[in-house]
Amino acid sequence: MPDSEQFDLVVLGSGSAGTKVATTCRKAGWSVAVVEARDFGGTCALRGCEPKKVFWTVAEATERARNLAPHGVAGGDALRLDWTAAQAFKHSFTDPVPENREAALRAAGIVPIHGQPRFLAPDALTVGERRLAARHVLIATGAAPAHLPIEGADLLATSDDFLLLDAMPESLVMVGGGYIAFECAHLAARAGARVTILQADDRPLAQFEPDLVARLLERTRGLGIEVALGCKASRIARQGAGFAVACENGREFQAALVVHGLGRSPSLQDLALEAGQVAVEKGRLSLDPYLRSTSNPRVFAAGDAAAQGPALTPVASHDAAVVARNMLEGCHTKPDYGVVPSAVFTIPPLASVGLTEAAARAANPDVEVRQGDMAGYQSVRRTGETAAAYKLLVAPGSGQILGAHLLGPEAPEVINVFAVAMRAGMTADALARMMTAYPTGGSNISSMLG
Ligand SMILES: Cc1cc2nc3c(=O)[nH]c(=O)nc-3n(C[C@H](O)[C@H](O)[C@H](O)COP(=O)(O)OP(=O)(O)OC[C@H]3O[C@@H](n4cnc5c(N)ncnc54)[C@H](O)[C@@H]3O)c2cc1C
Numbered sequence: 428m429p430d431s432e433q434f435d436l437v438v439l440g441s442g443s444a445g446t447k448v449a450t451t452c453r454k455a456g457w458s459v460a461v462v463e464a465r466d467f468g469g470t471c472a473l474r475g476c477e478p479k480k481v482f483w484t485v486a487e488a489t490e491r492a493r494n495l496a497p498h499g500v501a502g503g504d505a506l507r508l509d510w511t512a513a514q515a516f517k518h519s520f521t522d523p524v525p526e527n528r529e530a531a532l533r534a535a536g537i538v539p540i541h542g543q544p545r546f547l548a549p550d551a552l553t554v555g556e557r558r559l560a561a562r563h564v565l566i567a568t569g570a571a572p573a574h575l576p577i578e579g580a581d582l583l584a585t586s587d588d589f590l591l592l593d594a595m596p597e598s599l600v601m602v603g604g605g606y607i608a609f610e611c612a613h614l615a616a617r618a619g620a621r622v623t624i625l626q627a628d629d630r631p632l633a634q635f636e637p638d639l640v641a642r643l644l645e646r647t648r649g650l651g652i653e654v655a656l657g658c659k660a661s662r663i664a665r666q667g668a669g670f671a672v673a674c675e676n677g678r679e680f681q682a683a684l685v686v687h688g689l690g691r692s693p694s695l696q697d698l699a700l701e702a703g704q705v706a707v708e709k710g711r712l713s714l715d716p717y718l719r720s721t722s723n724p725r726v727f728a729a730g731d732a733a734a735q736g737p738a739l740t741p742v743a744s745h746d747a748a749v750v751a752r753n754m755l756e757g758c759h760t761k762p763d764y765g766v767v768p769s770a771v772f773t774i775p776p777l778a779s780v781g782l783t784e785a786a787a788r789a790a791n792p793d794v795e796v797r798q799g800d801m802a803g804y805q806s807v808r809r810t811g812e813t814a815a816a817y818k819l820l821v822a823p824g825s826g827q828i829l830g831a832h833l834l835g836p837e838a839p840e841v842i843n844v845f846a847v848a849m850r851a852g853m854t855a856d857a858l859a860r861m862m863t864a865y866p867t868g869g870s871n872i873s874s875m876l877g
């Protein structure tokens with residue numbers, strides 16, 4: 428066995444969480460290595476948020492131009508999303524990431540290491556022939572598509588595969604009805620595919636406000652996407668050049684490609700966690716409130732691998748800030764997942780922060796609900812979009828904003844204003860009185876609260 432390389436911190440995974448903890452601890456003078464099993468850069472930059480948003484931006488621009496064809500975008504009718512060209516555009520964002528991320532780590536004095544890390548002992552790991560001794564270890568290995576325990580599950584393409592398609596197949600089944608299914612389905616339909624979404628129960632996008640999800644479902648079906656509820660996939664098989672998906676309720680669906688949208692679970696396999704005395708319960712790391720392993724106090728976790736908050740990039744960054752602080756200053760800081768804005772990038776997009784009406788009512792049946800349709804608002808009409816709505820939850824008496832839910836063209840930007848107001852503890856009245864640039868999506872807030 429070669430001599431050990433000694434580090435104050437060995438980070439497993441180079442995504443949003445791993446990179447942030449590594450750079451923060453390095454700035455504090457620690458010696459740091461980052462071990463990455465795939466390309467450096469993580470899911471968000473390479474296989475998630477960023478590439479998806481490139482496709483979304485092109486698809487949304489095409490849709491808007493088509494919607495406005497009768498109102499001055501001459502020739503807009505003929506526009507279509509050219510998936511292959513959009514794919515090349517996407518590559519111009521993702522291709523430089525691994526080299527740039529690795530170079531940035533080196534420039535910061537961090538040692539990037541390629542390979543599969545495995546614990547050898549509570550304070551030691553191997554990566555191939557290298558042996559690393561670690562005062563602290565961060566597990567920031569993210570998440571991967573959840574295992575579906577049915578025949579033919581290995582035939583499912585993943586969201587990674589979808590975002591790498593050079594050409595859109597003529598038909599697609601999305602198995603699952605959450606974020607990935609709706610986002611991929613909306614892109615694929617705009618690129619000309621016949622799309623079906625299979626959702627096991629009758630609650631697609633269950634984290635979001637049901638009334639707005641219902642409005643999005645109507646709009647989704649209006650695009651020609653079939654959304655089959657109560658369809659729990661039970662078997663996938665090859666059929667001709669494509670695939671057939673059978674559901675427990677007896678229905679069967681055929682498509683050229685079948686894509687996994689069934690949820691993701693922490694990537695913990697292959698790390699030899701037992702050798703590191705890192706406890707796992709039901710597929711999740713056993714962590715204390717400071718994101719530290721309950722069984723090995725040298726080891727912390729952050730982001731999707733920690734699976735404490737929602738599996739989102741801002742949560743990974745938040746966890747990273749908490750963990751870096753706890754490592755550097757002692758365990759005093761707990762993560763706070765109280766105000767986490769999030770958006771589903773469909774067209775139109777759906778966005779949310781805070782409690783749904785059901786959750787707010789469970790805590791206080793007298794919660795004030797302010798809701799309405801926004802399709803007639805000028806900011807929506809001028810985009811040609813026909814589906815837009817809001818629902819706001821306000822605490823009776825205190826006027827505190829408990830939750831905000833938006834569907835419409837500018838929802839993902841406007842939701843951030845509600846998140847700021849909630850974080851700052853502003854009342855609904857104070858937010859309604861706030862001046863906003865006009866005319867913008869944000870200037871609708873006072874009408875929504877009025
Ligand atoms: C298709 C898709 C779209 C998404 N869109 C959004 C969005 O719009 N907004 C949003 O907020 N969130 C989005 N997410 C979620 C977001 O990408 C994740 O929450 C975020 O990337 C988590 O960051 P992380 O650092 O915890 O993990 P990751 O970014 O996944 O990083 C983990 C890293 O660890 C590496 N790794 C894995 N196993 C090992 C191992 N054994 N050894 C060493 N390294 C390993 C991986 O290769 C990866 O580089 C999306 C996710 C997907 C899949």
Ligand SMILES: NC(=O)c1ccc[n+]([C@@H]2O[C@H](COP(=O)([O-])OP(=O)(O)OC[C@H]3O[C@@H](n4cnc5c(N)ncnc54)[C@H](O)[C@@H]3O)[C@@H](O)[C@H]2O)c1
Pocket residue numbers: 602603604605606607608610625626627628630631632633658659660687688689690691737738739769770771772
């Ligand atoms: N815009 C974003 O922020 C964004 C985009 C993509 C992914 N993500 C993150 O990644 C995570 C994973 O995304 P996802 O869409 O895979 O998961 P998800 O949890 O959002 O949705 C999974 C869906 O699959 C359904 N399902 C489960 N088993 C099924 C079965 N056998 N048959 C049919 N349906 C079944 C579930 O009921 C659920 O609706 C998300 O929860 C989110 O945290 C975020």
